[in-house]
Amino acid sequence: MRIATWNVNSLKVRMERALEWVSYAGPDVLCLQETKLGDAAFPHMAFSALGYDSVHHGSGQWNGVAILSRVGLESPVMGFADGADPDPDTRLISARCGAVHVSSVYVPNGRSVGSDHYVYKLSWLARLERHLDVLTSPEEQVAVCGDFNIAPEDKDVWGPAAFVGSTHVTPEERAALAHLEDWGLVDAFRSRWQDDRLYTYWDYRAGDFHEHRGMRIDLALVSRPLADKVTWSLVDRNARKGKLPSDHAPLFVDINI
DNA sequence: ATGGTCGAGTATCGA
Numbered sequence: 001m002r003i004a005t006w007n008v009n010s011l012k013v014r015m016e017r018a019l020e021w022v023s024y025a026g027p028d029v030l031c032l033q034e035t036k037l038g039d040a041a042f043p044h045m046a047f048s049a050l051g052y053d054s055v056h057h058g059s060g061q062w063n064g065v066a067i068l069s070r071v072g073l074e075s076p077v078m079g080f081a082d083g084a085d086p087d088p089d090t091r092l093i094s095a096r097c098g099a100v101h102v103s104s105v106y107v108p109n110g111r112s113v114g115s116d117h118y119v120y121k122l123s124w125l126a127r128l129e130r131h132l133d134v135l136t137s138p139e140e141q142v143a144v145c146g147d148f149n150i151a152p153e154d155k156d157v158w159g160p161a162a163f164v165g166s167t168h169v170t171p172e173e174r175a176a177l178a179h180l181e182d183w184g185l186v187d188a189f190r191s192r193w194q195d196d197r198l199y200t201y202w203d204y205r206a207g208d209f210h211e212h213r214g215m216r217i218d219l220a221l222v223s224r225p226l227a228d229k230v231t232w233s234l235v236d237r238n239a240r241k242g243k244l245p246s247d248h249a250p251l252f253v254d255i256n257i
Numbered sequence: 258a259t260g261g262t263c264g265a266g267t268a269t270c271g272a
Contacts, residue, residue, distance in 0.1 A: 010264055036265070061265060109272060162258060203272080204262035247263075247272080
């Protein structure tokens with residue numbers, strides 16, 4: 001099973017690239033983030049024509065997440081399943097794809113360290129763990145994929161010195177991520193590749209992509225039963241090139257199930 | 258390192 005994740009930064013703008021990528025990469029499951037669409041505008045039919053069922057959770061303008069699957073798509077859950085107050089943002093959607101519990105996540109950016117947005121980011125990550133406890137358990141086949149807006153290690157950013165005092169690299173954010181790993185999730189791409197300079201996001205500005213100034217902030221976190229069966233994983237940098245690219249590249253993980 | 262660029266929507270704001 002090939003499970004992929006991609007922050008498309010507006011599916012309206014990216015639809016042609018998304019259809020192209022789905023066609024040549026052939027993911028069985030694709031988690032999308034930042035569709036920036038309302039639910040009524042999500043192009044279910046276009047993906048259906050390629051053999052995918054899809055569910056979307058979006059309110060238009062900002063955020064918006066989706067799951068596409070050609071191996072079954074059951075029991076969709078929009079947002080958190082903990083029964084507490086709904087998240088005002090559309091950043092989380094979950095469903096069962098075959099025998100895998102899949103969540104597509106768009107973790108808040110945090111904007112600046114110590115801001116209300118930063119506090120929201122940390123609390124959102126803690127709440128994600130409670131969400132997983134409601135829906136599943138680490139003994140099951142679980143994949144939590146998306147834009148985490150956290151670089152797990154210094155080698156996941158192009159220049160650690162440039163990020164001192166910034167979000168995405170703070171001990172608190174990394175601790176929140178480590179807490180998810182303690183729950184039973186494994187960074188599938190990192191467990192296969194240990195190199196630095198393997199990024200998933202490059203700012204549009206200043207030729208960052210061509211200068212290799214990126215960050216690895218898009219992750220596929222999988223539970224141990226899946227992690228033991230990972231056969232391959234890759235970031236498709238080609239999708240960041242050419243006409244009208246997203247600022248993120250898609251990431252996929254192949255699992256022998 | 259933040260200024261460059263995008264995409265929201267149409268003046269700026271967010272990333």
